[in-house]
Amino acid sequence: MPNEHDAPPTAAVLLIGDEILSGRTQDANLAYIARFLAAFGIDICEARVVRDVESEIAGAINVLRERFTYVFTTGGIGPTHDDITADAVGRAFGVTVDHNPEALALLAPRYKPGEFNEMRRRMARIPQGAILIRNSVSTAPGFQIANVFVLAGVPTVMRAMLEDVGPRLSKGRVVISRTISAHVGEGRIAAGLAQIQHENPSVAIGSYPYSAETGPGVQLVTRGREGEAVEKATAEIEAMLRVEGIISGRVDV
Amino acid sequence: MPNEHDAPPTAAVLLIGDEILSGRTQDANLAYIARFLAAFGIDICEARVVRDVESEIAGAINVLRERFTYVFTTGGIGPTHDDITADAVGRAFGVTVDHNPEALALLAPRYKPGEFNEMRRRMARIPQGAILIRNSVSTAPGFQIANVFVLAGVPTVMRAMLEDVGPRLSKGRVVISRTISAHVGEGRIAAGLAQIQHENPSVAIGSYPYSAETGPGVQLVTRGREGEAVEKATAEIEAMLRVEGIISGRVDV
Numbered sequence: 001m002p003n004e005h006d007a008p009p010t011a012a013v014l015l016i017g018d019e020i021l022s023g024r025t026q027d028a029n030l031a032y033i034a035r036f037l038a039a040f041g042i043d044i045c046e047a048r049v050v051r052d053v054e055s056e057i058a059g060a061i062n063v064l065r066e067r068f069t070y071v072f073t074t075g076g077i078g079p080t081h082d083d084i085t086a087d088a089v090g091r092a093f094g095v096t097v098d099h100n101p102e103a104l105a106l107l108a109p110r111y112k113p114g115e116f117n118e119m120r121r122r123m124a125r126i127p128q129g130a131i132l133i134r135n136s137v138s139t140a141p142g143f144q145i146a147n148v149f150v151l152a153g154v155p156t157v158m159r160a161m162l163e164d165v166g167p168r169l170s171k172g173r174v175v176i177s178r179t180i181s182a183h184v185g186e187g188r189i190a191a192g193l194a195q196i197q198h199e200n201p202s203v204a205i206g207s208y209p210y211s212a213e214t215g216p217g218v219q220l221v222t223r224g225r226e227g228e229a230v231e232k233a234t235a236e237i238e239a240m241l242r243v244e245g246i247i248s249g250r251v252d253v
Numbered sequence: 254m255p256n257e258h259d260a261p262p263t264a265a266v267l268l269i270g271d272e273i274l275s276g277r278t279q280d281a282n283l284a285y286i287a288r289f290l291a292a293f294g295i296d297i298c299e300a301r302v303v304r305d306v307e308s309e310i311a312g313a314i315n316v317l318r319e320r321f322t323y324v325f326t327t328g329g330i331g332p333t334h335d336d337i338t339a340d341a342v343g344r345a346f347g348v349t350v351d352h353n354p355e356a357l358a359l360l361a362p363r364y365k366p367g368e369f370n371e372m373r374r375r376m377a378r379i380p381q382g383a384i385l386i387r388n389s390v391s392t393a394p395g396f397q398i399a400n401v402f403v404l405a406g407v408p409t410v411m412r413a414m415l416e417d418v419g420p421r422l423s424k425g426r427v428v429i430s431r432t433i434s435a436h437v438g439e440g441r442i443a444a445g446l447a448q449i450q451h452e453n454p455s456v457a458i459g460s461y462p463y464s465a466e467t468g469p470g471v472q473l474v475t476r477g478r479e480g481e482a483v484e485k486a487t488a489e490i491e492a493m494l495r496v497e498g499i500i501s502g503r504v505d506v
Binding site: 018019020021022023024025026027028030031032033034035038043044045046047048049050051052056078079080081082083115117118119120122123154156175177186187188190191193194197198204205206207208209210211221223 | 271272273274275276277278279280281283284285286287288291296297298299300301302303304305309331332333334335336368370371372373375376407409428430439440441443444446447450451457458459460461462463464474476
């Protein structure tokens with residue numbers, strides 16, 4: 001059980017790939033990892049997207065692994081020439097990258113005799129000292145080295161790898177979140193909301209406006225690790241909206 | 254006309270907001286900005302997502318504005334207490350942030366007498382020396398200071414602001430992209446692909462696998478600023494696939 005006074009574990013996500021920066025691919029991994037880690041009480045504090053350039057990947061890994069409890073990378077661990085994440089991680093940690101016998105043993109049964117070629121064997125190149133991350137979808141493994149988890153970019157494979165990673169993570173107190181949807185422009189209630197935030201410093205109140213056919217609306221999200229504090233602030237927001245005569249309701253998220 | 258030997262302009266995107274890191278909101282702005290800038294020949298070289306914390310926003314802006322031709326931020330410019338991007342930008346540049354007369358004049362007509370309250374006037378707080386970015390959707394402006402463009406987080410508003418930003422940007426040679434879809438696992442063609450990449454260093458060849466009901470497939474994307482070089486490498490990939498007896502076709506993207 002985590003001690004409630006411990007600082008919660010933190011995480012960063014590093015998305016690797018030219019295709020995300022060019023707009024060709026819409027990333028879906030960050031939000032999935034965030035929701036996965038939320039169940040462990042782990043907050044993602046920063047995310048970065050870098051190109052398929054070894055020095056840039058290695059540089060980002062070294063900055064992030066110093067600052068956060070965990071780093072999760074996605075992308076660049078396939079068999080082709082543009083898959084350079086293992087080499088970048090080796091460079092970041094100053095270790096060699098070689099064919100890993102356990103990874104070779106996982107991959108070999110997928111192929112017919114003679115088809116486990118040199119490029120496919122690239123997927124078994126793992127930095128020295130890393131331990132494998134299994135994946136039930138394609139068998140090609142990811143790996144963990146120290147506090148860095150190296151995952152696939154293909155979402156179905158990435159998600160399978162997270163299942164193997166979960167038991168390795170320290171748990172923090174889970175963040176509780178309550179959302180109120182209100183039929184009002186956020187500017188009208190911003191002063192009241194700021195006052196409630198000021199009086200409830202242990203929670204974070206976010207205001208997310210949207211446009212509906214019936215007019216402007218806003219989702220008011222209260223987040224925190226102390227359930228009573230979250231409920232208290234949420235009730236105060238509801239009371240404020242009631243006094244103002246604004247239609248609102250809780251949203252299940 | 255850009256000189257073809259000039260280094261193309263570069264850009265970074267900074268997405269600001271707890272809601273993206275918590276997985277509550279799926280970002281759609283990065284891919285949109287990437288496609289918008291592609292038409293100007295501007296490459297996004299890095300993206301970051303940071304929390305609603307003034308020091309983190311300011312720190313990221315200062316790193317990115319030194320390294321890239323342009324920085325585009327999204328989010329945190331509304332009227333509520335969690336909208337702190339203007340203050341963070343002021344801090345990054347070491348300038349004060351005050352009510353901007355031009356921004357006040359844009360915003361005031363939206364409101365009935367007495368409704369343009371202090372929180373709504375927050376949307377007119379602009380760092381000294383910045384120039385406004387108009388938006389035809391909600392009228393609340395973004396702003397530009399030096400090479401940093403501060404945009405809204407709401408996608409419809411962000412997109413309107415980009416239209417105002419476009420004429421301010423230097424143009425580079427546009428990247429040309431050709432995509433081939435092939436019905437094959439990427440491991441089988443990875444060696445041939447690496448060879449073609451090696452022989453065509455002026456283009457970048459990306460290999461993006463996918464799973465279809467009919468078996469594995471891969472999209473092979475060739476990108477570069479020299480049209481002839483892109484066509485040559487693409488033709489070589491097609492020839493390699495033909496020799497291997499692999500069904501493939503060009504994809505319009």
